[in-house]
Amino acid sequence: MPENRAFPRLAVNCEIDYRALDGSSRRRAIAKNISGSGILFVAGEAPEPGLRMEITVCPGMLSIPALNAIVEVVRVAARPSWDFSDEDPPGPCYDVGARIVSMN
DSSP, X not given: OOOOOSSOOEEEXXXXXXXXXXXXXXXXXXXXXXXXXXXXXXXXXXXXXXXXXXXXXXXXXXXXXXXXXXXXXXXXXXXXXXXOGGGOOSSOEEEEEEEEEEEO
């Protein structure tokens, strides 16, 4: 099936750090996919749609630099598990879809 998106999604499975622009503390999450216009990550909290955040995608490879961006949350959905088998941390988790506003 042909991809009809302006920016195709790239599946990733790497850590990100994020914080709300209000200066709250940094948190960790797992990026699931990224495109030229957005990112989907799994987080332990449910940020409000419209919230702007600073994120740092940490690819874990020395040859690929970290990506720093400002994103705006567009959707949040509860998910049943973290999908990391026996490494699942306890507690709730959420799919967070965000639009990339700018890149640093």
